[in-house]
Amino acid sequence: MISIIVPVYNSASTLPNCIESLLTQTYPDFEILLIDDGSKDTSSSLCDMYMSQDSRIRTFHKVNGGVSSARNLGIKQAKGEYITFCDADDSFEPDALSFFYNTISQYNPDIIRTSYKKKFASGKQEEVKSDALYTITDKEQVFVITEKNNYYGFLWNSCFKAQLVKKHLLDESISWCEDHIYSAECMADANLVIISPKITYIYNCNDIQELGHGNNLSQSMMDYKKVISIALKEKDIKMKIYKSNNEVITYANKAFESKMWIALYFSFYSSDFFAPLKIIAKYFNYNLKVLYNTWKFYIHNKYRKYIITLSHMKHIDLHFLFLCYSTVAQATM
Structure with a gap:
């Protein structure tokens, strides 16, 4: 049966x-x-x-x-x-x-x-x-x-x-x-x-359930610390399988990085102003391009209703706003 x-x-x-x-x-x-x-x-x-x-x-x-x-x-x-x-x-x-x-x-x-x-x-x-x-x-x-x-x-x-x-x-x-x-x-x-x-x-x-397709990932809020814990636990289990096949390491790292991106995304919703930079420093080797792209996704989701207005205000520069954030955060960490 x-x-x-x-x-x-x-x-x-x-x-x-x-x-x-x-x-x-x-x-x-x-x-x-x-x-x-x-x-x-x-x-x-x-x-x-x-x-x-x-x-x-x-x-x-x-x-x-x-x-x-x-x-x-x-x-x-x-x-x-x-x-x-x-x-x-x-x-x-x-x-x-x-x-x-x-x-x-x-x-x-x-x-x-x-x-x-x-x-x-x-x-x-x-x-x-x-x-x-x-x-x-x-x-x-x-x-x-x-x-x-x-x-x-x-x-x-x-x-x-x-x-x-x-x-x-x-x-x-x-x-x-x-x-x-x-x-x-x-x-x-x-x-x-x-x-x-x-x-x-x-x-x-739903189409939005596919990460990267759709724009309301933020509707299902998650604790970024919990996501990190899950990612670490899963990677540990998979690495215990490893003996000699390097593809195991490749796929384990790929899955880990995918989950860490999700942790990075939700860290922007955290009350910890420095959380995103801490994650970038520890898990992404200070890759500011990843930080910037994730920040843009966060801004688009959280302030979606203002995007049209902002798009018509030519003096609003997201690159400049991000530079301000990253500079202040790094200077005060």
């Missing part, structure tokens, strides 16, 4: 489509665990309604604790030999579980990682696929091929052997990139990983 864990929080508008995609799977031997994480909308009653209609569904209600605590409860309660995940605003392809079952029967892997389809609010679609089917026992290769194919650390395009995931629990103190850290821990402990070009998952996202 395959267990599907679905964390639910205020998802009444998307949950029916998610659950229907699971109930209509071509492979029948599964259970769905709906983990209601203290929803304030009608999600809770929807979970109970679906449970009453299908014996394969079990619902658990808990005090709100975040997606990690919801997934942990699901992992502890799961009865299947394998466990997979689905977010309440996404869906499975109809033959997703059939593919997992066939792959399990053929290889008995610890982890299966598959391709996925991104569907944007604008109507745009994008497929994220590996270039081939890989059966990997080398831990360094697992990490490198995962990164090369843009699979990263998502849980929802993966199926895990239950005895593996039950050895690890997600860090409930974080709710951003918690899946990346957890996946890295599981991959480091896996003996056989299958990476497949088969699409099993449909990931619904």
